[in-house]
Amino acid sequence: MVSIEPSRSRDLDKLLLRPGNIVAPTFEAGAQLREDIKEYVRILVVGAGGLGCELLKDLALSGFRNLEVIDMDRIEVTNLNRQFLFRHEDVGNPKADVAAKRVMERVSGVDIIPHFCRIEDKPLDFYNDFNIIVLGLDSIEARSYINSVACGFLEYDADDNPRQETIKPMVDGGTEGFKGHARVIVPGVTPCFECTIWLFPPQVKFPLCTLAETPRTAAHCIEYAHLIKWNEVHSGKAFDPDNPDHMQWVYSEAVKRAELFGIPGVTYSLTQGVVKNIIPAIASTNAIISAACALETLKMVSGCSKTLSNYLTYNGVEGLHTKVTEFVKDKDCLVCGPGVLLELDTSITLKKFIDLLEDHPKLLIAKASITYRGKNLYMQAPPVLEEMTRSNLDITLFELMDKIPEDTIHATGLAGKGETKQSSLRKLRVVFKGLDGVTDVDMAGGA
Amino acid sequence: MINLFKVKEKRKELAENANGRPPVKKQSAGELRLHKDISELNLPKTCGISFPNGKDDLMNFEVTIRPDEGYYMGGTFLFSFQISPIYPHEAPKVKCKTKVYHPNIDLEGNVCLNILREDWKPVLSINTIIYGLFHLFTEPNHEDPLNHDAAAVLRDNPKLFESNVRRAMAGGYVGQTFFPRCV
Structure with a gap:
């Protein structure tokens, strides 16, 4: 045991060294907990931008020692007002590298490994190595990807209860101007990102004919230059929003367009804003949301208090408003749900399997189409795909699933009986019987 | 909360047993929903679909429309579809690859169809879009013009519009613009 000595973070000790009434059942106050957090807990921060800088600082100051950060972007001048770990001389360098270095310089003992790459470039195992993944992202795509990776580690037992040791919790922060959210995602327990994707408002898209014929706002003129004029002039050349020459071209075309229609207000920064869908970032919103995320991370790891349940919204537009909403899981969620457990013989053909789904x-x-890890095993329609997949019908499912004894596959078809049939997409957990004790190597040679 | 004791054990385990499962392809929720849309396609005889990258890439495909009535009867029009990983939260990107004299399709292949942009909803599907595109050929609309000239002719002189369409589809000039043959 470690003797109790005051740490440099006295306030943290108040949470970790003393028992409490609203702690988690597994909470064991003491210096050992404090040391274990340093020693064993590994946290990944996804994104080293406005939220990421705050998160790294907050987590480092909350007693976490082993942090990693992943970000594909390089520092730009426009980041410097709020991404406070970066200086003017850092412009052009990878955000992850600089952020890691700066926090390590300031907080002794912390170890931050930077990853300057796309999140998709890392193997899935990379993500499995962390106890918690903290998200400081600005896109739905990236959140959806990390969510699917983290939920992909989740396994359920025969009673459809999540296996504790396979749960990969996430803490997700997001800000847009004066508004923000912080949420805790415990796959299999609280709703995952996909369960509540409808929370995100659809992007505003102007009708193309309005842009072409009857522009009324500066944004219309910019989108005209970006979506219509660009292709007219640069046939085949893709527009790159990160190329300043391209942006300058769109800006000058938008100005011409605005003059033609007598519309005021086209500026270079508005052009960037409209084209890249940028909303001005507010440093204090990032700070508030990150602080909430870091605290939830600490609570989840240590059990020193109840965690947020499960979605906090913050709004500082008029006065200040925060609210916590408890969203519920979609029990049939394709990403985090258990799916329907099916125990099968290794001899079942795809055709027999499709018949089985009907009964x-x-x-x-009925009439199920089957997809497995991005491979379309059988498609009922359109005819061109039906023809391409028909030969799979007589092959065993076991073989089509690469002889993996237990895995998830998806089926689409018409569900229900009689008049009430409706289209349905379901997750299935396939387990092949009689393979206990047989290793992958043995199966590859035999069967 | 995380059980720290288990975390410790897992650390040790990982250190001893470093070889994990082989990396697997992640299928996004968008791909799954698209799989549903595609497997439920119910197209009229006038519409065809093809998958240039084979049966396992549904995110990029082409649709061929051969109108059997209206101004564009007998023509063949090719559209490319690009689907986002967060489909159906985001509408597919659709371009017309056949140069066409049409009030709602410009010479670059941009298509003015409300459900592709401002009126897209996640409950809509690939089937809906294809029917929408087909509809553009049976009912071209001069009120939402992308090709301003074609729209004006359709509005003011439908007879001339009809002959312009015929000329363009047969391969020829309308005004200064050449249209390759598509019948």
């Missing part, structure tokens, strides 16, 4: 009381899916 299965929990599914009743």
Whole structure:
């Protein structure tokens, strides 16, 4: 045991060294907990931008020692007002590298490994190595990807209860101007990102004919230059929003367009804003949201208090308003849900399997199309795909699933009985019977 | 909360047993939903679909429309579809690859169809879009013009519009613009 000595973070000790009433059942106050957090807990911060800088600082100051950060971007001048770990001389360098270096310089003992790459470039195992993944992102795509990776580690037992040791929790922060959210995602327990994707408002898109014929606002003129004029002039050359020459071209075309229609207000920064869908970032919003995320991370790791349940919204537009909403899981979620467990013989053909889905009381899916890890095993329509996949029908599912004894596959078809049939997309957990104790190597040679 | 004791054990385990499962392809929720859309396609005889990258890439495909009535009867029009990983949160990107004299399609292949932009909803599907595109050929609309000249002719002189369309589809000039043959 480690003797109790005051750490440099006295306030943290108040949380970790003393028992409490609203702590998690597994919470064990003491210096050992403090040391274990330093020693064993590994946290990944996704994004080293406005939120990421704050998160790294907050987590480092909350007693975490082993941090990693991943970001594909380089520092730009326009980041410097709020991404406070960066200086003017850092412009052009990878955000992850500089952020890691700056925090390590200021907080002794912390170890931050930077990853300057796309999140998709890392193997899935990379993500499995962390106890918690903290997200400081600005796109739905990136959140959706990390969510699917983290939920991909989740396994369920035979009673559809999540296996504790396979849960990869996430803490997600997001800001837009004066508004922000912080949420805790515990796959299998709280709703995942995909369960509540409808929370994100759809992007505003102007009708193309309005842009072409009847522009009324500066944004219309900019989108005209960006979406219509660019292709007219640069046939085939893709527009790159990160290329300043391209942006300058769109800006000058937008100005011409605005003059033609007598519309005021086209500026270079508005052009960037409209084209890249940028909303001015507010440093204090990032600070507030990151602080909430870091605290939730600490609570989740240590059990020193109840965690947020499960979605906090912050709004500083008029006065200040915060609210916590408890969203619920979508039990049929394709990403985090258990799916329907099916125990099968290795000898079942794809055709027999499709018949089985129709008779299965929990599914009743007629005319199923089957997809497995991005491979379309059988498609009922259109005819061109039906023809391309028909030969799979007589092959065993076991073989089509690369002889993996247990995995997830998806089926689409018409579910229900009689008049009430409706289209349905379901997740299935396939387990092949009689393979216990047989290793992958043995199967590759035999069967 | 995380069980720290288990975390410790797992650390040790990982250190001893470093070889994990082989890397697997992640299928996004968007791909799954698209798989549903595609497997439920119910197209009229006038519409065809093809997958240039094979049966396992549904995110990029082409649709061929051969109108059997209206101004564009007998023509063949090719559209490319690009689907985002967060489909259906975001609408597909659709371009017309056949140069066409049409009030709602410009010479660069941009298409003015409300459900592709401002009126897209996640409940809509690939089937809806294809029917929408087909509709553009049976009912070209001069009120939402992308090709301003074609729209004006359709509005003011439908007879001339009809002969312009015929000329363009047969391969020829309308005004200063050449249209390759598409019948």
